[in-house]
Amino acid sequence: MSESEKPVSLQSYFRLCAVVFLVVVCTTSAMIGTSFSHLGEGWTLKVTLILAIAVVNAFLVAGYLMHLLSEKKLIYTVLGFTAFFFIGLLGLTVWATNGFPPGTVSH
């Protein structure tokens, strides 16, 4: 219950929800469209684009539905560290696995 955004009425929430749902429909269609299009050689470009759209979609849910855009500093701090460690886990693991000297078995 954050004091900062006490609802005026349910109506204001209906409007927010309608917009969010519309954008979710649009982003989902955009992802599917990208997936079936003939962009680039192979999948690299398409995967990048699709993930970028997914991030927009996720931002919407986290930002508005979870009202993360108007959250307290404490929660930002917790999530900031979490994001950092997640990137560390993914990034360093991929780096370590791809960083084998040439000619040695990697997997």
Added chain:
Amino acid sequence: MEIPYTVQNRPDTGIYNAKLGVWLFLASEVMLFGGLFSAYVLLRVGAAPGDWPHGWLNVTLGTVNTLLLALSAITTLLAWAACKVREFGKFKFFHACTILLALTFLGIKSYEYHDKLTHYEAQLTNGKFADGHFVKESKDFNLAKKTGTITLHGHIVEDRKELVDLRSPVAKAAKHEEITIAATDIKKLGNYGPAHNTFTAIYFTLTGLHALHILGGTLVIFYLWGPGSRMWKTDPERFTNRIEVSGLFWHFVDLVWIFLFPVLYLT
């Protein structure tokens, strides 16, 4: 004895206990799915060229499920908003929608699982591969004893690689029909279960864990909607907090699906 700040916000942090608790829990969930997504990335990047399957999952069903979850996230938000403006009837309505949407999601998911588990690939003794959905088998079908026949709706390919990319023109042009194979001709028979290959392993594990989260969330929301809603009469403020906290979890589950859908269905 009373625990402080179960309902009201602590002045210096600005939040109540349960809200901090659920965000901490979600942080650990981020790391849980972070570990799983890391596994996905590593296995996909490490796969031999041309080995990673495409188009194995039904995009239509996936899209429907995506929209169902998005809708349920919205009804969850509205249920909380209804609590805040003290409209209990509307809360009941919105969370009833949430529960129905979640159950539909699980129904579609189990149909998809069923589809994969009845999809067989048979390695034939002549080196070819038969691939298709199970239709029927003769009464005496026994792979170990090499008796009887099995009928699949699908096709036979020369090279297993043709089964990998179902978005390719070759795969799209393939004609599917009922084929009956004798057990004596089968070298190895297996369904598209988790053990089939790395993709199905990841698909079943990630969506399975996600479905467990859906199930758990649904149970919690059902409790708060049914017997748990008695608290509305005694302590509406605290009840509203419970709805918010369970809603945060539900939105997170939606968030995970937002990444699972493109990663598994679209790429």
Added chain:
Amino acid sequence: MQANVQQFPPFREISAPDAHGGHGHHEHPELNFWQKYIFSTDHKVIGIQYGFMSLLFMLFGFFLMLLMRWQIAHPGVPVPVFGPLLEKILGQPAAHGAISPDLYNSFGAMHGTIMVFLGVVPLAFAAFGNYVTPLMIGAPDMAFPKLNMASFHAFFLGGVVMLVSFFIPGGAAQAGWTSYSPLATTIPTHGQAFWLVGMVLLITSSLLGAVNFIATIIQLRAPGMTWMRMPFFVWAQFVTAFILLLAFPPLEAAGVLQLMDNVAGTSFFLPTGLAVGGQLAERSGGGSPLLWQHLFWFLGHPEVYVLILPAMGIVAEIIANNTRKPLWGYKSLVYSALFVGFLSFIVWAHHMYLTGMGQKIATFFQATTMIISIPSVIILTCMFLSLWGGSIRINTPMLFALGFLPMFGIGGLTGLPLGLAATDLYLHDTYYIIAHFHYVVAPGTIFALFAGVYFWFPKMTGRRMSEFWGRVHFWCSLTFMNIVFMPMFAQGIKGMLRRMSDGGVNYAASRVPNAIDALPGSVMQLNGWILWAAIALGIAQIPFIINLFWSISHGEKVNSDNPWNATTLDWRTPTPPPHGNFTHEPQVVRGPYEYSAPGHATDFTPQDEAGSASAPKPPTAHH
């Protein structure tokens, strides 16, 4: 049940306990045994539950180790006294009372698992954390009491699953506490599946605990208990909780994936072309064994700090209390603990130099590993400097705390060669490693935990443990610990590998005299010494066990709520603390270690004692 009190309760109901007279909160209904000791939501009872269980598990883990040491010193010779019993319980793997190599592997894997996940972590984090943390910050209980109970029950179930796995056909897990794939999947026993299910339960327990601790420390600090007034112990628990919260889930993910490998036939960690027993495995392949190692050590290394930080917290409290002066460099301690916690997430691959990773990434991990030793050294240095110039009060807790300092120092410093790839390649998987991390955990952390038991025992029971037997326990433990672990450095440097069920006989110079670098007789002989020192170490724990139970009812009664004349809030409650802890809400007005303040009547000034030492700050002060 709390809901029907008021619709909008004030911030701190506890500050006016009498106001609740009409609400039935004072009439504590008589709780039966189950409600009081098994399904309790009181943080103190849960703390004691954890403490009791983890001490039992530690004893069990120690016993497994004794059996292994017998097998190492006398390979294939039936175990005296316990041999027939083993054969009766475990059957074929312990035929004729001797330990088969498979059984040795089980014991090795389970010794590590039990000591780390069922012994030290629950004792250091869950038991002391549960009992002491809410008292120290002036809270009536943990933020989520029911979650706290669920956390203990998950832990208990996890322990049961681990123990049950000894009795299934094929026995318990055999792939080491690290459970490296593909070994963990290809060993033909379901023990590994049990291990994984047990781990998932233990991880769940830790996660619930971590959420609870962080929420409690952030939300339930008493008025005036600002961040920089928190005792170092609370800081240590806070950082530990964050490590558990964020480092454990990737291992849970890995556990689920390995469970799928073992049960559903997937190949997450099994490479293409895997051969088992000389035959191509019936697996789809395509997995990555290294992925398991990354996910495991992403927890595994922060876990080291989970083991050591609470111990440092305990030692800091006891040193400040017994030197009768403020801790030297409180802020340095706090920031070092935070920095250790942060950095512990990005050092994990120094366990994996031997996998042959590239130069650049190895350099990265060597750099972070060297950097993380700096805050650890700062913490240790601050504690040493705290001793300087104090008129030290020697008692059993203080002896153990003082013992911790050099023991942890040895453990830490011997870790440096392992953090550098060039030396690690040689020392990896030898007894040097065993000696190194046991020095950190056994005479290090476990000494600190003993210190904590002796220190807080009067608060828990209202009686002291026997000082004489405490000292006997300390000096014998110190002596035999060192005789057990010091020779292992020598063995490791000579090249004796760990996890050999025959104790290296196959590589002994007496057996293969012409082999290069065969193990000389002098090194092999040490196995015998270690065995007898280990047995003596076990005997040295008997005074502790008897002392612990005897003192509950027969120990010398303490004559005040604050027998050690301490400053922190945990000593400002009735003894033992009732449900709800404090008789009135503490108002904290000063830092945690105001000992021997000039001009004060006594040589200690409790944190909530009103006075002129420092002006009270408003409760909302936030750093």
